[in-house]
Amino acid sequence: ERTRILVTGGAGYIGSHTCKALSAVGFEPVTVDSMVRGHEWAVQWGPLVKADIRDVDAMTATFEKYRPAAVIHFAAFIEVGESVADPATFYDNNVWGTLCLLRAMQRGNCPNIVFSSSAAVYGTPEQTPIREDHPLNPINPYGRTKLMMEQIMADFDPAYGTHHVALRYFNAAGADPDGGIGEAHNPETHLVPLAIGSALKTRGHLKVFGQDYDTPDGTCVRDYVHVSDLAQAHVASVRYLLDGGKSTALNLGTGTGNSVLEIIEAVHRAGGVAVPYENAVRRAGDPARLVATSTKAQSVLGWEPKYTDIDTIVQTAWRWHLSRKDA
Ligand code: NAD
Ligand code: UDP
Structure with missing residues (x-):
């Protein structure tokens, strides 16, 4: 039986490329996506559970059914302008959604999570290129939701033994060179x-x-980084955590x-x-x-x-x- 990885937001842009990369090396990706921004055609490498990550009952049932060894957490709202206009929706989906997911992970005895952070956690940089020890000073609600997610996970590690890799992507771009999946946000702002x-x-x-x-x-x-390279970093992060790696935050750019x-x-x-x-x-x-x-x-x-x-x-x-x- 293949090791299962639960992928929230797996019907989206970076999530679908990551499901393909997981499958290529022998993992079984199980996508959980509410389809609020996702695409059915993007889910090709494993089952799709249509659920909102804030639905703790549905999530608990999903963990019971699939028993994933790790979670990769993409599900979030992503547009900076929307986050300024409607911060409540962003804190609800991104921060509360992450708390609900972590609760379901605890119930399901799943201690490993790789998740989408962003260059937005740095705000306006004091110097570039940016290293991970640069001050974290987001300048919009979107970036603050990502920083809060990182902080929540940092607190969960010593308290509950939940290990995480926060991947701070710079600008995701490009599409799978084999075709079939690519960037399809709606509305598109990139x-x-x-x-x-x-x-x-x-x-x-x-x-x-x-x-x-x-x-x-x-x-x-x-800094434009290819989506398939981001996908590979998620696979490597899952392996790192399954091998007992410590919680960490990593930039991903070229x-x-x-x-x-x-x-x-x-x-x-x-x-x-x-x-x-x-x-x-x-x-x-x-x-x-x-x-x-x-x-x-x-x-x-x-x-x-x-x-x-x-x-x-x-x-x-x-x-x-x-x-x-x-x-
Ligand atoms: P995307 O919108 O294509 O994918 C997000 C997916 O999450 C969608 O399929 C959507 O339906 C799903 N989703 C959203 N809220 C949900 C919920 N509550 N429950 C279940 N599913 C939900 O976005 P993307 O470009 O693939 O980005 C993925 C992640 O990477 C996001 O967390 C984003 O903040 C982060 N990120 C993206 C970029 C970029 O350049 N695209 C840069 C930095 C960080
Ligand atoms: N940009 C632009 N016109 C557009 C969209 C983006 O000039 O219609 C610029 C934007 O100001 C930024 C860069 O392109 O400097 C990348 O923007 P994008 O929204 O793709 O990603 P971000 O850097 O905001 O994550």
């Missing part, structure tokens, strides 16, 4: 899919948020920064079509530059990103968008 939609004319012109940042070309710089204009150029090269764009005002709460140092993930997990070239990352996203039937 740069790469919006730039592709602008080039393909399936969306309006891309708006470039701010041209006067203190960066080489004046637009914001981000260490390379790309500006908004560089992404626009990469999309142009990938598709052979220019990206129509217009200059727009800065988006509230966008730091000029967010780039990770991921040497800790390298030493703790042996993780190294395979897709380090922005052209390769964007090409996988472009191919996925051409193949999408629901785009």
